Amino acid sequence: MARRIQSKAGPKTRRKAPVSRAEAMQDERVQRVLATVDAIPKGKVASYGQVAEEAGLPRSARFVGSVLGRFVAKRGVPWHRVLGSDGTIRVQGGIARDQARLLRAEGVTVTNGRVKLRECGWDPDAD
């Protein structure tokens, strides 16, 4: 039967963050992503999909990238530790070089825009 009223405050209902500006619109998803990225140990790297899954947002790898590009620049989040599923740097432009430089500064070997996940891949369970 027609449930006309779909509890607008359901636990799974996404909020539109009625707060004012985008700067203040820190959705819980965004916060979870940033927190997860921040949890990546120095010298280790994780994929966008891995971060998404750890943040409780399975299959939302693209969202992770979106969040990083939009919010990370102004925070102290180690965005450079997030790579493609195969360990390659997905970001394009000059920041790609910065990412490689930041990774190398942490002792991560970057060869031809790629990192060996076998060595530097982050295992949240092990950490």
Place this chain on the structure above:
DNA sequence: ATAGTGACTTTAC
């Protein structure tokens, strides 16, 4: 509500 877009991933060749 529909369509376009992307710092992704997986599968197929």
Place this chain on the structure above:
DNA sequence: GGTAAAGCCACTA
């Protein structure tokens, strides 16, 4: 080992 196409989820216009 590569590139190409489809699938995917959430955001934006």
